[in-house]
Amino acid sequence: MPPDPSSALTFCRDVLPAVSRTFALNIPVLPPPLDTAVTVAYLLCRVADTLEDEAHGPTSEVLLAEFARLCTLPEGWEADALRFTEQAARVLRAQAPEAEVRLVEGVPQVLRALATHPVPVREHVAVCVRTMSEGMGRMGAKGRALAGGLGLASLEETIEYCYYVAGTVGEMLTRLFQWYSPEVARRAARLEPRSVAFGNALQLTNILKDVREDLERGSCWLPRTLLAEHGLTPETLLEPAHRGEAMKAHSRLLAVAHRELRVAFDYVMQLPREEHGIRLFCLWPLFLAVMTLRKLNGNAAVLEKKPVKVSRRTVKWVLGATKLLVAQDRALKLLFSALTAPLPA
Structure with missing residues (x-):
């Protein structure tokens, strides 16, 4: 039986207040279906931000590149997303906030929620995450x-x-x-x-x-x-x-x-x-x-x-x-x- 998309959206709504009080406040005022689209988009951007902040060593750039690829929902993305979360969990700092770790571990759920949206939404999100990830990988090394x-x-x-x-x-x-x-x-x-x-x-x-x-x-x-x-x-x-x-x-x-x-x-x-x-x-x-x-x-x-x-x-x-x-x-x-x-x- 394929995973229930509603459970993926429930995960997104549950984890949002834990990773951002501001967006947990203002996303609910958006009209549907824009509210759900922005929720999923924000969480994926937050995953990239967490990888940049909390992953240690050059591995973070590799993870960011793989994450950007996953956000295009390529063929076989579900199995690849599970492997990605296992790799990410190994390189996150021990001091990484619990909510951020939970979000990274839930990447397959957030991607599943993204897959329920129309093609234009998926494309806009994928472009953003790709540009963000490429830039973070380059600029993050400079800042450190x-x-x-x-x-x-x-x-x-x-x-x-x-x-x-x-x-x-x-x-x-x-x-x-x-x-x-x-x-x-x-x-x-x-x-x-x-x-x-x-x-x-x-x-x-x-x-x-x-x-x-x-x-x-x-x-x-x-x-x-x-x-x-x-x-x-x-x-x-x-x-x-x-x-x-x-x-x-x-x-x-x-x-x-x-x-x-x-x-x-x-x-x-x-x-x-x-x-x-x-x-x-x-x-x-x-x-x-x-x-x-x-x-x-x-x-x-x-x-x-x-x-x-x-x-x-x-x-x-x-x-x-x-x-x-x-x-x-x-x-x-x-x-x-x-x-x-x-x-x-």
């Missing part, structure tokens, strides 16, 4: 062990890294939105040039928030050239004696994230007002990123051990305010302008 030490060489490389990790997701989501909504498809010329910034903005925010955690794991996605202008290297960034210069460098990168967020907000404003679910899906992480940058701005605690996070009260406020204003462009623009005013330009 360059001849000159940790860190990416320049701001351009940091932005390139953000593209492979998240900008590709912005492109894929835009294509999935177009697949679902003819009105979104009619706006493709306005949406597609801004779609990369939507993903980049969220990834840059995460990089700025997780500076210390990434360094402690042996990775750095900050540009060495910018750090050097402040007399810093990734290896000395966390030293208390350099805290003042470290915060100046952090502020300059925060300004770059702010710039990308402004383009991302313009992206959301191009979405049809009647598509409330798609708008909310984008508005929630975007405004949460704004609130995160506000909390990080000038806050030296970002370089300490305790993570800097927005409060649950702030999350609740963002969700409520954007629900109320979802179709009111002028009010949303005023809110965005007011919240981003304190951020470095």
Whole structure:
């Protein structure tokens, strides 16, 4: 008897909240069948991210390439997916989060869920995962062990890294939105040039928030050239004696994230007002990123051990305010302008 596709979709819905609180919040506001398509797409992208973060040694690049191939659902993919999960389980770090391990072990289930979707959805997802995996394999090695030490060489490389990790997701989501909504498809010329910034903005925010955690794991996605202008290297960034210069460098990168967020907000404003679910899906992480940058701005605690996070009260406020204003462009623009005013330009 062939596997039940409904059990695969159930696995996807069950594992989603464990690997992403944000997407567990905003995917359910999407209309069906877009919600299921985005759930499966996000989980496959998250598998690639886990392989890049948690697999050790050069094996991660081999696994990423094989995973990208599996996402095209080639002949015999089910048997190959089982072998893939066995290989991946052997090279994940012992400290890898339990939820991430569960997701990697569930790759056959997620691929089975992907197979239930129409051809356009499968193609958009496969293109995204392939581009993401190829870029991660190349950029990940740079961020961990360059001849000159940790860190990416320049701001351009940091932005390139953000593209492979998240900008590709912005492109894929835009294509999935177009697949679902003819009105979104009619706006493709306005949406597609801004779609990369939507993903980049969220990834840059995460990089700025997780500076210390990434360094402690042996990775750095900050540009060495910018750090050097402040007399810093990734290896000395966390030293208390350099805290003042470290915060100046952090502020300059925060300004770059702010710039990308402004383009991302313009992206959301191009979405049809009647598509409330798609708008909310984008508005929630975007405004949460704004609130995160506000909390990080000038806050030296970002370089300490305790993570800097927005409060649950702030999350609740963002969700409520954007629900109320979802179709009111002028009010949303005023809110965005007011919240981003304190951020470095």
